[in-house]
Amino acid sequence: MGLPATARIDIGRFWTTIERSGEIGVGRPGGLSRLALGDADREVRDVFIAWCREAGLSVRIDGIGNIFARRPGEDDSLPPVVMGSHLDTQVNGGRFDGIAGVLGGLEVCRTLDQLGHRTKRPIEVVNWTNEEGGRFSPPMVGSGCFTGAYTLDWALGRRDDDGRTIGEELDRIGYRGEMEATPRPFDAYVEFHIEQGPILDREGMQVGVVTGGYASTGMLVEFRGETAHTGPWPMERRRNALIAGARLLVAVDDLGWEHAGSGGKATASRLVAWPNKPGILSDWAQATCDVRHADPETSAVMAERVRRAVHEAAARADCTAEILDVWNWGGKVFADELIEQVRATSLGLGYRTRDILSQAGHDAYFVARHAPTTMIFAPCRGGITHNNQELCTPDDLEPGLNVLLHTVVARANR
Amino acid sequence: MGLPATARIDIGRFWTTIERSGEIGVGRPGGLSRLALGDADREVRDVFIAWCREAGLSVRIDGIGNIFARRPGEDDSLPPVVMGSHLDTQVNGGRFDGIAGVLGGLEVCRTLDQLGHRTKRPIEVVNWTNEEGGRFSPPMVGSGCFTGAYTLDWALGRRDDDGRTIGEELDRIGYRGEMEATPRPFDAYVEFHIEQGPILDREGMQVGVVTGGYASTGMLVEFRGETAHTGPWPMERRRNALIAGARLLVAVDDLGWEHAGSGGKATASRLVAWPNKPGILSDWAQATCDVRHADPETSAVMAERVRRAVHEAAARADCTAEILDVWNWGGKVFADELIEQVRATSLGLGYRTRDILSQAGHDAYFVARHAPTTMIFAPCRGGITHNNQELCTPDDLEPGLNVLLHTVVARANR
Known part of the structure; x- marks a missing residue:
């Protein structure tokens, strides 16, 4: 029954x-x-x-x-x-x-x-x-x-x-x-x-039928440089890992703005460094960032841009870089039969319903x-x-x- | 006696x-x-x-x-x-x-x-x-x-x-x-x-007669934004204080390179943020940076550039900025009579001696x-x-x- x-x-x-x-x-x-x-x-x-x-x-x-x-x-x-x-x-x-x-x-x-x-x-x-x-x-x-x-x-x-x-x-x-x-x-x-996200609320929708997720790539990146004095040490010889990290963060943010028109996101959310103190250049930094786009191909291009930015940021600060971890999520991974069942159920119950991608x-x-x-x-x-x-x-x-x-x-x- | x-x-x-x-x-x-x-x-x-x-x-x-x-x-x-x-x-x-x-x-x-x-x-x-x-x-x-x-x-x-x-x-x-x-x-x-610094060592000098210091300005800067999700939150509405901080760090480093030819230095040595974690935008960041130049006028121009960069970085990330602290040091603050005494003493003792500025x-x-x-x-x-x-x-x-x-x-x- x-x-x-x-x-x-x-x-x-x-x-x-x-x-x-x-x-x-x-x-x-x-x-x-x-x-x-x-x-x-x-x-x-x-x-x-x-x-x-x-x-x-x-x-x-x-x-x-x-x-x-x-x-x-x-x-x-x-x-x-x-x-x-x-x-x-x-x-x-x-x-x-x-x-x-x-x-x-x-x-x-x-x-x-x-x-x-x-x-x-x-x-x-x-x-x-x-x-x-x-x-x-x-x-x-x-x-x-x-x-x-x-x-x-x-x-x-x-x-x-x-x-x-x-x-x-x-x-x-x-x-x-x-x-x-x-x-x-x-x-x-x-x-x-x-x-x-603001879509359902803005459109007065009651139920979102999630058809998939933004194709997303996260990265954990490490930079290594060398400590030195912030004063006399010549600019040409500096290997400030904090600056490598900051350059990556800015590049990721710029990338997000570049794709903002099509709803893309690129985020740098974490930067830690050592010693990260006044008076001394940092010899280690670690950054976490991610890119997300509804279109998997665009997302892949964005991820590739981040990889390049990692190495450019490292080169600019004369540091070495290593991408310690990469994780991917999103895409069209949900089961069609279940998506259809959610959509039919929601409409059957009379709710204002729309398909939506998770970001x-x-x-x-x-x-x-x-x-x-x-x-x-x-x-x-x-x-x-x-x-x-x-x-x-x-x-x-x-x-x-x-x-x-x-x-x-x-x-x-x- | x-x-x-x-x-x-x-x-x-x-x-x-x-x-x-x-x-x-x-x-x-x-x-x-x-x-x-x-x-x-x-x-x-x-x-x-x-x-x-x-x-x-x-x-x-x-x-x-x-x-x-x-x-x-x-x-x-x-x-x-x-x-x-x-x-x-x-x-x-x-x-x-x-x-x-x-x-x-x-x-x-x-x-x-x-x-x-x-x-x-x-x-x-x-x-x-x-x-x-x-x-x-x-x-x-x-x-x-x-x-x-x-x-x-x-x-x-x-x-x-x-x-x-x-x-x-x-x-x-x-x-x-x-x-x-x-x-x-x-x-x-x-x-x-x-x-x-490398000058005395490079030139084989035994004693540096310090005639003054690079005119230097340090700043402690705070940015405030708002936490949000790193995924769905639109780029246009982001107020990531970590990005404001990173943009300042990069601007300061660029400024250092701009003045490297005349021995100027600009350093960003510290950036902390909160929460500074994956998945969330930071609503607070604090950065420490400084500029140094042998020429006090150039140094003052550099310091002014940093002030401007603080507000530009904040504006780009839609954050607010406050310069919490400014400290100045260096310049021609040492006593001529003592400088002369050090120089004469060193030469009198037969040491290879040169005048030098502290950085x-x-x-x-x-x-x-x-x-x-x-x-x-x-x-x-x-x-x-x-x-x-x-x-x-x-x-x-x-x-x-x-x-x-x-x-x-x-x-x-x-």
Whole structure:
């Protein structure tokens, strides 16, 4: 027996969980500062697991700290349909980014309980570890590890800027689980998320059918030079790694402006150096940057331009450069059948609906390499995100959550 | 009775003190990492004071931690002739920068003891606190405070990048002294220092007669923008303070190259930002930069160019900018009579001697506002400094130390 077409999630109940989450890791006014594997992350994980158990879900944690909460299916041997996202935030983050997807999955399970509906396939809700990358690089490390893009040992060894590893911090907060962090079959993965861009809000759309993501490339770059005195040391002999880094940042920003007309983005978001002090030239610098474009070919050209800029910046400062890490995400990776199902469900429910590309990174990109995957977007005010002023109302999120409910249940019952 | 013209410092004895100092706060191979008011700075201060007391000097410490070791004069009511420099280093510093001037002053006193020579005026040796600015900004804070350029309260409140203040750290290492950190009369101040540039070494000169310093301006600049997502947030709406900082750094470096032909320098040595993490635009950045030129007018033009670059960089990144602090040093601030005395003494001792401008900041600039002041330079290999490969041999330092001896004693006996 299918789910009644009139079934709806309980937005009031959902909002209560959002508000409780918003009390954990409070940041600047209205926002959260809940960095991965910090004390606040531990607290929200504890609360989330308690909610899951209250909802009758069984909880398992894998070796990279991903939390899976399972609602059994009529045939529990079938692969699950999985919903989820992340509970961690940037250091100046909002209360909805990622969180709405995890707690939305929980709300779907609660709704099914209330309706007494048992799906054919099991349903799971997942909280992926360190999606943001706001503390540990790379971002999306939990989903990357789970789907085999990263090895567990490598992931556990990633360090924050204070030198602590993911493994140490998982142990400290008690979230290094026993389940293997390796791929197991998913029937499908559907991630509900706020858009983090201004399009749906501007156009008064209620649901975004995510057809793919901006083709994106991130890079971690290291420059090496030599320390010297900032005074007498001749300009011609300077090897200031900080300047190599600054030249790269400016080149990346210029590249972003060059492609702004077609919606392209190029961002330099991080530059650290050593000693990075008055009076002395730095002999080491590290920069993180990325490029994103709707058109994969243009994106590839932009990434190539960044690679060239790395070497030009190094040459100008007489430093050496090494691209330590490159990560790609986005593209047309989502499953057509699921995209179509989301679109049909949203239109069937009468919501103002449009296709949209994601411009942000999401765990869904990694999961898409592993199982049929798609995303559902909800509007957020002005597209403001990674900022304490990120804002959604219940009206912004309710339509997408109902689309999530019906999409997932239809999939789980097919 | 004057000092015999044949009097010489004991380079072997001096070298022993240099080698002992080189064991305290060991950094990279051959270098020191003895940041102001850290544990190693405490240790070298303790050792220096013990040496001073062994040499019969009385030691006083002022409220900013400057150490004054005094050798009485025949008329002890006269203002002292003062030698000195600093014992702190950059995080990747050498064993001679500053240190040779403090321990050289001690060696002069030891030589006078050995000769049984009592000067008419008292002689003092000073170790100034935080000359380098490698931990606390601004540099030369001890001499600046002593000479009234900074108030004591302001200086004590300066913080390192971990938030600890100079006052807290002085208390922690036990070097907040009882003597007032206020100007008292000096008959003269003579600072012996390594050149920290390649000129003397390249030309085979033994002594540099420092006729002044490059006219220099340092600035501490702050940019404010807004955090946002590095993906969907439109280029047109970005207010990335890190990019404002990077654009300033590049402009400053370009300015340095523009003036390299006439020996000008422009340096950006520090850029910090917040959050400065992948995935998020930074809403705050702070940069430290400086310009230096032998010609004061050109230097002023360069400083004005930096001011303009600050506002251009901010405008390009849609950030606000504030120049938090500006400090000037250098220029023709040394006393002609002392410069002439150093020149005559060096030539009289038969050393290969040339006039030279300092391109670095020194405590002597502050002291020059307060008392007749000059400096004596010794060569260092290749001009390498603020680097663990900084190198001097006894032969490099001995001539300048003998010039220091005879200059100071002549002055103290006049």
